[in-house]
Amino acid sequence: MEAVLDKDRVASIKTVCPKHNKYLYSLAKNPAFGVRLSAAAVRQHRKAFPGDPVPGEIERAPSKRKNSESIVCRSTKKRKAEFLRAIKDDGFPDMQTGLSSVIETYLQVGKQRDELLTAFKSDGFPDIPSGIKWLVEMYLIRRKSNGKVAEG
Numbered sequence: 837m838e839a840v841l842d843k844d845r846v847a848s849i850k851t852v853c854p855k856h857n858k859y860l861y862s863l864a865k866n867p868a869f870g871v872r873l874s875a876a877a878v879r880q881h882r883k884a885f886p887g888d889p890v891p892g893e894i895e896r897a898p899s900k901r902k903n904s905e906s907i908v909c910r911s912t913k914k915r916k917a918e919f920l921r922a923i924k925d926d927g928f929p930d931m932q933t934g935l936s937s938v939i940e941t942y943l944q945v946g947k948q949r950d951e952l953l954t955a956f957k958s959d960g961f962p963d964i965p966s967g968i969k970w971l972v973e974m975y976l977i978r979r980k981s982n983g984k985v986a987e988g
Contacts, residue, residue, distance in 0.1 A: 843858065845861065845885065846858050846861050848880055848881065848885070849880050851880065852876045852877060852880045853874060853877050853880075856877060864891040864892050865891040865892070918976065919931075923935075923937075952967070
């Protein structure tokens, strides 16, 4: 089987998308650019070159990182600094390790969700996030008062 050249692919796609060119095709080949072929271009590509991978759908090499997934959380600078100080005070070397511990704890607690929900509801909280928010606030208040439990 003869290898298909990019210029042949571009020419084929140009029959349904006249403004398509080699530059756009090159951008579509690299997932980092976030450019994708239109549905019509993808249909034409598959019709003209069956079995040939469609640009943008070509799988990238797997990440070599141990944990390649990420979680993003928006917060204020003040809250981030406060949290970073708290986890450093608790002996975590960095934000990543502290957050990993928080996530692990949350997942363990999640296994006991029904028990936790019953306990929070009996204390007057409508749901688990409300109860956890209160617990975090109490934790931070306690830390501000140097280990003394704040009244009120």
